[in-house]
Amino acid sequence: MYDVGTRKRALALVAQGRSLNSVSKETGVSRAAIRSWQSRIEPRRRSGSPCPRCQDVPAPPANQAAYAYLLGLYLGDGCINAHRRGVYFIRIVLDNAWPGIIDACEAAMRSVRPDNSVCRVKKQGCVAVTGSSKHWPCLIPQHGPGMKHNRKIALEPWQQAIVDTHPWEFIRGLIHSDGCRVTNWTEKVIDGERKRYEYPRYFFTNLSADIRQLYTDTLGKVGVDWKQPNARNISVARRASVALMDTHVGPKY
Template sequence: MYDMSTRERALTLVAQGRSLNSASKETGVSRSAIRCWQSRVDPLPRMQRTPCSRCGPATEPPSNTAAYSYLLGLYLGDGCISPGMRAGYVLRIACANTWPGLIEACAGAVEAINPSKKSNRVQAVGYVSIVGYSRHWPCLFPQRGPGKKHERPIVLEPWQQEIVDAHPWEFIRGLVHSDGCRITNWTEKVIAGERKRYEYPRYFFTNVSDDIRQLYTDTLDKLGIQWTHCTRNGNPFNISVARKASVALMDAHVGPKY
């Protein structure tokens, strides 16, 4: 799609008496496009590019900062951004079929943040990809980059950190909904000669990226949530929340997937 300055320059050359072929060679625009512009110079509404809040003149955060904080957590966990058709980008977030409520929440967040206000669902074996098409995903998620997230630095921009600080529970919920879970652990104790089974809830968050785990634990610290590393096979990829008071807070603001 050509911008207005290119269109006006091509039409000016034609108005000066230049042929369509000459104007095409000088501007790099096809003759058919210039011929079409002679009757309509403005782009069709469906082709017009509207800036997002980040690349617009005001450079503001997304209007729905709570939805953005949640979507940021989902993206850092199970999301990816890749080049799409027509120089645009595709945001994909994988959601297991087991959790229909999560699928709905994810789609709602994508629609709240996508400048087009649209999302699509692509069914795969065992999961649904919530998909959003936009030229502006790199503006909204500057963590996008080549390769796997754990192989490159993941650092929030100051404006993103401000949103997370304003909506920490939404961010935690997005991370847990993507790469976390709430399970019931159990143990046995012998009391007065009798073996008894005790069950207790526990939250896990698992991510290979040191930076993403750090974002999770830093936010937990600000919320007063006690957590521990749960190292398995020498890998500290699991963050556990098991203290009763902390689990109660997580239950109140996050809860199990649904």
């Protein structure tokens, strides 16, 4: 007998395109058992999972704050892949250095799809938080073929309404995926004496101009000043704006 965690991990590895043989060797689970889980266990878990977007009158996800955070994570370091029988897997790849963010990502994913399976797949230096559902494309319609920076990324009106209501959760998700808080320094000569000054700054880096625009539009709505020092980076360095970011986002953890 295998516990639920082992089953989830084995199925998540298979969903990444791994062979049954390699998954069996890594997990110690027989290939026959993995095949049976694919055909019997996972579909039963998903069958009773209603989608708010598939109702006669589409509705937003119940936990909108968690959704805004997860959407920010997805736009940064996420992807959605089709699997068999109409099931999709969302994956958010996060650095092992930030276990608190990994926990927050898993909690948000479970909150958005509470009836579907969520697991963590360990990789070299990172963790892929993975959730399965037939409805991820309904909930995140930005899913599509190819890299996000090579296609149009725009929010649906119902998504924009959620971001407008929970802007800091959206910003926090973007920073936790593709941003950072750093300490810069400079030297000034005052009264003939050279002094070193340190100051905090937030950076957000993304290849997609559309995603950068979503980020800066949301910053503007919460009163954060920003600059774009180069083609890929958005910088927040003014003292008052950094203080706002520290209050609502803070360093990675």
